Amino acid sequence: MDGIENVIEMDGVSKIFHGKKAVDGISFKIGRGSVTAILGPNGAGKTTVLSMLLGLKEQTEGSIKVFGLPPGSRLVREKTGAMLQEVSVMDRLKVREIIALIRSYYPQPMAMEVLLQATGLAKADLQRYAEKLSGGQRRSLNFALALAGNPELLFFDEPTVGMDITARRHFWDRVRGLAAEGKTILFTTHYLQEAEDIADRILLFSRGALVADGSPDEIKGRIVRQSLSFLAAGDPEELRGRLRQLAAVEEMYDKDGRIVVTTENTDEALRAIFTGGLEVKDVRIDQGRLDEAFEQLTIQPEEGVKP
Numbered sequence: 001m002d003g004i005e006n007v008i009e010m011d012g013v014s015k016i017f018h019g020k021k022a023v024d025g026i027s028f029k030i031g032r033g034s035v036t037a038i039l040g041p042n043g044a045g046k047t048t049v050l051s052m053l054l055g056l057k058e059q060t061e062g063s064i065k066v067f068g069l070p071p072g073s074r075l076v077r078e079k080t081g082a083m084l085q086e087v088s089v090m091d092r093l094k095v096r097e098i099i100a101l102i103r104s105y106y107p108q109p110m111a112m113e114v115l116l117q118a119t120g121l122a123k124a125d126l127q128r129y130a131e132k133l134s135g136g137q138r139r140s141l142n143f144a145l146a147l148a149g150n151p152e153l154l155f156f157d158e159p160t161v162g163m164d165i166t167a168r169r170h171f172w173d174r175v176r177g178l179a180a181e182g183k184t185i186l187f188t189t190h191y192l193q194e195a196e197d198i199a200d201r202i203l204l205f206s207r208g209a210l211v212a213d214g215s216p217d218e219i220k221g222r223i224v225r226q227s228l229s230f231l232a233a234g235d236p237e238e239l240r241g242r243l244r245q246l247a248a249v250e251e252m253y254d255k256d257g258r259i260v261v262t263t264e265n266t267d268e269a270l271r272a273i274f275t276g277g278l279e280v281k282d283v284r285i286d287q288g289r290l291d292e293a294f295e296q297l298t299i300q301p302e303e304g305v306k307p
């Protein structure tokens with residue numbers, strides 16, 4: 001242990017490619033033993049952030065520290081493992097030889113038995129040539145290579161793309177096992193459910209910027225507006241006019257023949273509606289979901305027309 005509490009520190013980091021900002025003034029810290037998801041749509045800058053943290057790309061502005069050191073330093077590399085989107089394994093070598101080679105680079109590699117168990121690679125796969133592996137087996141081999149050095153910090157870039165549901169579940173079960181051992185995990189995904197299910201913290205990226213940072217619940221609580229919907233029991237125009245006067249009502253629109261109002265506090269809005277004697281019927285409360293939050297935060301400006 002090196003006594004460093006924050007495994008990762010990014011401060012005001014930007015990356016410019018040919019005059020275009022792919023990453024725009026990002027700052028965050030990642031504590032030891034946490035499982036963090038970088039969530040965002042295609043092109044949000046997720047892979048670029050991982051590449052900078054791995055020392056594969058240099059930032060244009062800002063400072064990046066991993067274990068208190070510049071990314072890519074030898075000491076950092078010894079403590080880090082990564083599974084990236086580009087799956088390239090060394091052909092003409094057997095799986096056992098590739099793993100042995102990568103293990104040999106590290107001072108305290110993970111024992112072969114443990115490695116097989118942690119990644120789901122079968123013993124029989126070890127004798128096969130990498131080029132003969134199926135897509136799923138190649139993923140397992142890449143997972144094994146990421147773990148070979150028994151790293152403290154693991155990066156996974158969209159790790160479950162192309163995996164079927166069973167493979168995905170097994171993968172995340174194994175990652176949870178690694179997290180339970182105290183490893184720090186940072187992964188990118190554009191699956192909301194995955195981020196919500198796996199991570200204890202979500203960094204939400206949109207167009208290169210960090211637009212929300214918190215636990216899945218905090219993110220929901222912060223940005224998901226609750227809504228009420230109902231039918232008009234009397235004159236709908238009069239009802240709309242009176243709803244506009246209520247402080248608890250933020251926005252109002254029609255959807256599927258119902259009047260919808262958004263509010264920060266459904267209890268207060270309901271109380272105002274009933275104590276004011278507003279004529280409503282068939283009232284429904286919608287708690288809001290993370291998907292809506294995601295859409296709200298990552299919506300492109302040209303699509304950002306309010307309903």
Ligand SMILES: Nc1ncnc2c1ncn2[C@@H]1O[C@H](COP(=O)(O)OP(=O)(O)OP(=O)(O)O)[C@@H](O)[C@H]1O
Nearest residue numbers: 017018022040041042043044045046047048049190
């Ligand atoms: N080497 C490069 N040269 C020029 N532009 C780049 C380069 N790498 C990334 N970009 C641009 O930077 C932006 C962010 O890309 P990045 O790959 O980091 O996004 P991402 O969130 O990982 O997306 P995806 O989910 O599609 O992998 C994109 O607009 C992309 O076109």
